[in-house]
Amino acid sequence: MRRDVSLFSGLNFLVIRALALVVASAFALSVGGSVSAEPLKVGEIAPNFTINQIDNTPFKLSEFKGKQSVYLIFWNTWCGHCMKKVPQLMTIEREFGEQVKLLAINTSWSDSLAEISQFQARFEANYAIAFDDNAEITHRYGVMGTPTGFLVDINGVIRQVDGITHTLAANIEQWNRVSGTEGKPVVLAGAVCDKDSLC
Template sequence: MKVLTKLYLNASVALMAAASLNLNAAPLKINDIAPDFSATTIAGKSIKLSGLNRNKPVYLKFWATWCSYCVAEMPHLQNIYDQYGDDIEVITINVAMNDSIAKINKLFSAQGYNLPTVFDTKGKLTALFGVVGTPHHILIDRNGKIAYRTFLASDTLDAKVDGLINSTNNNLGQ
């Protein structure tokens, strides 16, 4: 019972904090064109959504180091990146609320993560994609359309990732 209470309290605090991220955000719907953006990863690499390989789907994960669900899902995302890195662009976007690059680097170093990560200092990407809570997963198909969005990683999310990768590979004759 103590574990459930602790999880409930953590989830409540995370949702309240995350809700303050962007209350005026209008979430993108499935089949909406994903808005283009430019950003720099914490490793110093420039990223432009429209500049990514358009023969690959894109997986965006909005997260924070203080979000217990976000951190618990990271091994899953690292596995997708390691297993399908040639077939999908994976980018994590830290919402930068009560967080720091030092905390991200500490977590990544301790766990061996090497995911491309953007620190959304001014919340521009969070607002652009209508994200109001963490974790938040967005899949973009190879045509630049929102294919799926969800809060928690699940079997459905995995199936959507597999479907996007398989449809991309089938269209490329692989």
């Protein structure tokens, strides 16, 4: 009888442990975003996507190809480094808004639209914000943590991937170049990052 009870207890322990592992994995998928696509790298084509901004204005990445560079920043309201980045983002929007489209995409990891609206009002953010409700875009871009930024040039190519802004440099020509008919770059307008900056 004691052996049976001991065996039963052992089986219970194994079952409980297995269930705990399953629950932990599911939690990582839904909240932490640790299981996702491979992180995108510099030189890759940025995946196209469409998302509504919180003011219900639609944003489609491909519409900016051939027009201007795009700076995508993935963030959360509870992220300390994201809060520190707000002044730099506001500077980008204020000084380069006509040359670089800035979109701050909330990953929806433990966030809600109400919290985003409160965040925007608290910091008086002057840039466009969107809510990735099911984190689909977040996962497609391989985002593992926030803040993570992608500088997408005028040709739709990722030119810089980073987390935290340390410097803000005006490099007007580097990212807004369109390939001409002979394959030579045609210089258009502006950008915000050079190879030595992390913005």
